[in-house]
Amino acid sequence: MSESTKKWYVLRAAGGKEKKAKEYLEKEIERRGLQDLVSQVLVPTEKVYRIRDGKRICTERLFYPGYVLIEAELTGELQHIIRNEVPHMSGFLTEKRDIPRGEGKVQEEKVPVPIREDEVKRILGEQDEIAGTEAETVVDYQVGDAVKITDGPFNGFDGTVDEIVEDRSKLKVMVMIFGRKTLLELNFTQVTKE
Secondary structure, eight states: OOGGGOEEEEEEEOTTOHHHHHHHHHHHHHHHTOTTTEEEEEOOEEEEEEEETTEEEEEEEESSTTEEEEEEOOOHHHHHHHHHTSTTEEEEOEEEEEEEOSTTOEEEEEEEOOOOHHHHHHHHHHHHHHHHSOOEEEOOOOTTOEEEEOSSTTTTOEEEEEEEEGGGTEEEEEEEETTEEEEEEEEGGGEEEO
16 A cells, blocks of 8 residues: 555544553554554653652653544545444544435435644654653742752751742742741752642
8 A cells, every 4th residue: 555545534532541542453453464554553642740749750741632643544444443343442533524325315424534734744743843852841839839848958948939940940949047048949859849
């Protein structure tokens, strides 16, 4: 099959089960020998760092929760497998079209709609761009939050967040040292919320 006849389609998956649905679909395609019809199955994600208990934890966030993308040449068999035999998957994003059925009769059908080429380039471009950059750190601190220093020479001191410098992963924390207010610059990982 030529690559030019393959198009990208959006599949609906159960929320939170996108990766499992992708795995099941890939196994089913392999089991039935349909690899020549499908180029790739994709769940677009990005890496995000969160601060929990003073530790930087890497997690993945879905770009499109509830959806899986597939580049394929659609056949009746492939559509049937996707709609009826893959757990956690309910089918395609479709549109209603009138299909002529002879003698002037028209039947309305739901037909899978391929994604426009510019949309595909945007989605794949975002995916490639994010893979090449460092992940974003999600900060749940706000100015005025009470924090406890858990690392460094001021370990055990209490303070309040005075400023957040996200691009450097730092917090400026106001701490009382010997009865005087002192501004400290600390990493996100050196403090925890109280």
